[in-house]
Amino acid sequence: MKSLFIRTALLVGCAAWLATTGPALADETTPEAKPLKLNTTANHSKFKELQKTFLTGPEVTKACLSCHTEAAGQIHRTKHWKWEYLNPATNQTLGKKNVLNNYCISIASNQAACTTCHVGYGWKDNKFDFTSEENVDCLVCHDTSGGYVKPPGMAGNVVGKDTEFPPGSGNIVKGIDLSKIAQKVGKTSRDTCGGCHFRGGGGDGVKHGDLDSSLAAPEKELDVHMDAVGLDFTCATCHKTSSHDVAGSRYAPTAKDDKGIQGRGKAGSGNPATCVACHGNGPHKKEARLNQHASKVACQTCHIPNFARGGIPTKMEWDWSTSGKVDKDGKQFAIKDEKGHNIYESRKGDFKLGENVVPEYAWFNGYVEYTLLTSKIEKSPTERTPINKLGGSPTDGKSMIWPMKVFRGTQPYDPENKTLVTPHTTGPDGYWTTLVWDKAIETGMKDSGQPFSGKVDFVNTVMSWPITHMVAPKEKALGCADCHSKNGRLAGIQGVYLPARDNNALVDNTGWAVVLLTLLGVLGHGALRIVTGRKH
Amino acid sequence: MTERIYVFKRFERFWHWSQAGLIMFLMLTAFDIHGTYTIFGFEKAVLYHTNAAWALVGLWVFAIFWHFTTGEWKQYIPTTEKVVAMAQYYLFGIFKNAPHPFRLTQLRKHNPLQRLAYLGIMLFVGPLIWITGWLYLFYGDWAAWGLGNLPLEWVATGHTIGAFMMLAFLIAHVYLTTAGHTPTAHIKAMITGWEDVD
Numbered sequence: 001m002k003s004l005f006i007r008t009a010l011l012v013g014c015a016a017w018l019a020t021t022g023p024a025l026a027d028e029t030t031p032e033a034k035p036l037k038l039n040t041t042a043n044h045s046k047f048k049e050l051q052k053t054f055l056t057g058p059e060v061t062k063a064c065l066s067c068h069t070e071a072a073g074q075i076h077r078t079k080h081w082k083w084e085y086l087n088p089a090t091n092q093t094l095g096k097k098n099v100l101n102n103y104c105i106s107i108a109s110n111q112a113a114c115t116t117c118h119v120g121y122g123w124k125d126n127k128f129d130f131t132s133e134e135n136v137d138c139l140v141c142h143d144t145s146g147g148y149v150k151p152p153g154m155a156g157n158v159v160g161k162d163t164e165f166p167p168g169s170g171n172i173v174k175g176i177d178l179s180k181i182a183q184k185v186g187k188t189s190r191d192t193c194g195g196c197h198f199r200g201g202g203g204d205g206v207k208h209g210d211l212d213s214s215l216a217a218p219e220k221e222l223d224v225h226m227d228a229v230g231l232d233f234t235c236a237t238c239h240k241t242s243s244h245d246v247a248g249s250r251y252a253p254t255a256k257d258d259k260g261i262q263g264r265g266k267a268g269s270g271n272p273a274t275c276v277a278c279h280g281n282g283p284h285k286k287e288a289r290l291n292q293h294a295s296k297v298a299c300q301t302c303h304i305p306n307f308a309r310g311g312i313p314t315k316m317e318w319d320w321s322t323s324g325k326v327d328k329d330g331k332q333f334a335i336k337d338e339k340g341h342n343i344y345e346s347r348k349g350d351f352k353l354g355e356n357v358v359p360e361y362a363w364f365n366g367y368v369e370y371t372l373l374t375s376k377i378e379k380s381p382t383e384r385t386p387i388n389k390l391g392g393s394p395t396d397g398k399s400m401i402w403p404m405k406v407f408r409g410t411q412p413y414d415p416e417n418k419t420l421v422t423p424h425t426t427g428p429d430g431y432w433t434t435l436v437w438d439k440a441i442e443t444g445m446k447d448s449g450q451p452f453s454g455k456v457d458f459v460n461t462v463m464s465w466p467i468t469h470m471v472a473p474k475e476k477a478l479g480c481a482d483c484h485s486k487n488g489r490l491a492g493i494q495g496v497y498l499p500a501r502d503n504n505a506l507v508d509n510t511g512w513a514v515v516l517l518t519l520l521g522v523l524g525h526g527a528l529r530i531v532t533g534r535k536h
Numbered sequence: 537m538t539e540r541i542y543v544f545k546r547f548e549r550f551w552h553w554s555q556a557g558l559i560m561f562l563m564l565t566a567f568d569i570h571g572t573y574t575i576f577g578f579e580k581a582v583l584y585h586t587n588a589a590w591a592l593v594g595l596w597v598f599a600i601f602w603h604f605t606t607g608e609w610k611q612y613i614p615t616t617e618k619v620v621a622m623a624q625y626y627l628f629g630i631f632k633n634a635p636h637p638f639r640l641t642q643l644r645k646h647n648p649l650q651r652l653a654y655l656g657i658m659l660f661v662g663p664l665i666w667i668t669g670w671l672y673l674f675y676g677d678w679a680a681w682g683l684g685n686l687p688l689e690w691v692a693t694g695h696t697i698g699a700f701m702m703l704a705f706l707i708a709h710v711y712l713t714t715a716g717h718t719p720t721a722h723i724k725a726m727i728t729g730w731e732d733v734d
Contacts, residue, residue, distance in 0.1 A: 288676060289582075289675075289676070291676060292675050292676030295676070479579055480578045480579040480582065481577055481578040481579060484569075484571075484578040485571065485578065486571055496688070497687070497688040497689035497692050499569055499570070499571075499578075499692060500569060500570065500571035500578050501571065502689070502692075503570060503571065503696070504689075504693045504696070507693055507696055507697055507700070508696070510700075511696065511697065511699075511700030511703075512700070514700060514701075514704050515700060515703050515704050515707065518704040518707045518708055519707050521708075522707060522708060522711035522712075525626075525711070526711065526714070528631055529630060529631060532631040532632070
């Protein structure tokens with residue numbers, strides 16, 4: 001009662017103060033509202049360095065670097081900048097610059113389109129200067145205005161004024177107010193990370209299945225941590241950065257974390273992005289049996305019952321081999337499903353989409369080996385060629401049962417050199433415009449520095465994506481019988497005895513035979529006693 | 537002339553019937569967990585099975601204490617005396633109205649075949665179920681106990697074998713309650729404590 005009175009008094013007081021001072025305040029400060037969350041001690045709009053007109057991204061970066069002198073150097077060391085990563089476990093050089101997948105396949109010769117999602121400006125071909133500090137894009141991660149969008153096809157560049165692009169096309173790319181955006185920088189958010197990571201594979205939700213724009217402001221049911229009106233985690237809450245390097249990797253994931261909670265003062269080299277880093281290795285307080293499961297089952301397996309739960313479908317299959325069809329006017333066309341999502345595009349082929357997808361499950365120990373452009377592949381009539389091979393077994397002591405998005409594709413390959421290929425898809429001479437494979441592949445392979453025989457065939461491929469986002473509230477986690485049943489979710493998992501799923505057929509058959517014989521024996525004995533009838 | 541003998545004391549009868557109920561409930565939930573049928577569903581079946589198992593553990597603590605303090609454990613010492621006679625009675629005599637070869641007393645309330653059967657249950661089936669069940673309950677502690685390499689499949693299979701043996705025993709046991717001096721003599725005795733003997 002007392003606190004209610006105080007609150008009311010405060011409210012009335014504030015209103016009165018605002019009424020008297022409000023107009024005066026508005027006169028002397030900028031009319032822009034402050035960011036919703038004042039989680040920074042610096043109001044960048046007060047900095048002289050930012051109070052000017054910026055026409056290009058690098059101009060802004062130079063201003064940033066005049067104070068944050070080491071920031072670009074830190075960025076230069078990260079995967080976000082290099083798009084290159086040497087996996088110490090496999091010795092493979094990975095990163096977007098080197099891997100290919102079975103979605104849009106590869107960035108080779110498509111840099112100007114793909115690097116819309118690079119944290120830099122101007123990576124349009126293999127001549128990009130990776131030592132340039134001013135070409136680091138600070139705003140793409142630190143924008144809080146929501147107005148910072150990198151236009152497609154411009155090699156990650158932004159424009160501060162309306163610009164014709166491509167030059168001579170008559171197409172005008174609208175300029176954005178870089179000054180306003182620079183003055184409102186702040187911490188990263190689900191929106192900034194999501195600007196690229198929600199749209200992996202070229203569209204909302206396409207690639208990951210557990211990352212799409214529904215996580216920009218999710219409800220608790222979709223993600224218990226990012227719940228916009230609850231815990232409201234940003235990506236960086238888990239993916240804790242250190243010197244601009246973001247924790248958590250898809251190239252070398254932590255499949256089994258036995259390091260416990262990564263608390264303050266704990267000199268751990270653990271990955272701060274794992275569930276265990278906060279929850280520890282025995283997080284179930286009421287039911288010890290669930291903690292026992294945690295020695296073999298990844299948290300994600302039970303706590304992410306389905307992916308693509310936010311109403312945005314994810315691609316599950318992509319068949320490039322059916323692309324190239326045109327309508328009777330010779331024009332490209334698209335076919336949509338009943339919800340308006342493309343399931344066929346002339347330039348891309350057939351898609352299968354999925355929502356609320358039940359993951360597939362596999363033993364996974366964090367070891368990932370990629371099929372690279374230099375890897376020889378054999379086309380098999382039955383087996384799909386793996387784009388990434390995930391290590392794992394029930395007996396290696398390092399594996400857990402993980403949920404996976406398994407993405408199946410049919411993509412071009414070189415049947416003579418027996419390699420996957422990197423087609424040039426984007427731009428006026430790319431496959432998406434020309435619908436001509438051999439020319440497009442030739443261009444792409446030249447950019448990759450790899451030989452191409454000129455022959456094109458299609459190969460079925462498969463790629464596994466461990467699922468880790470869209471953690472449901474505990475009430476929505478899987479129940480026991482989802483796996484402990486004859487045809488449950490883990491029906492295909494070998495190497496563990498699952499009560500209710502498994503039984504020893506010999507023991508069961510013998511056991512029931514013994515029980516049945518006993519029953520027949522006593523029934524016969526009893527019947528005989530009744531028939532002989534002499535005793536009772 | 538019929539004589540009445542007080543064979544089963546109050547605690548013993550309580551032990552017997554509560555154990556009978558628990559074991560039957562354990563079996564019902566066991567084969568639910570095993571995936572043979574679905575009555576409660578796996579999750580609830582596990583919960584009930586576990587709680588019933590702990591109840592049985594508690595009951596056994598009292599029962600063991602009772603057997604040793606009362607000396608009743610001696611009732612289970614096996615004997616070869618009249619074993620053949622008993623077997624012959626069940627195989628032939630019972631159909632010919634032959635006299636029951638065993639005359640029970642307070643000190644020998646189980647016939648020699650019963651002694652052997654109960655001892656067998658207690659020495660083999662019981663330990664099989666208890667040891668595998670205990671391990672099942674504490675699956676998470678195996679590594680700490682130095683049993684990290686023990687396959688769950690062995691434990692589970694052992695537990696299942698025990699369950700089948702218990703079920704077969706239960707059927708035979710229930711039937712043989714009708715094979716006393718009269719069909720209801722044994723059952724009455726286990727309810728009232730008093731058995732009529734010839």
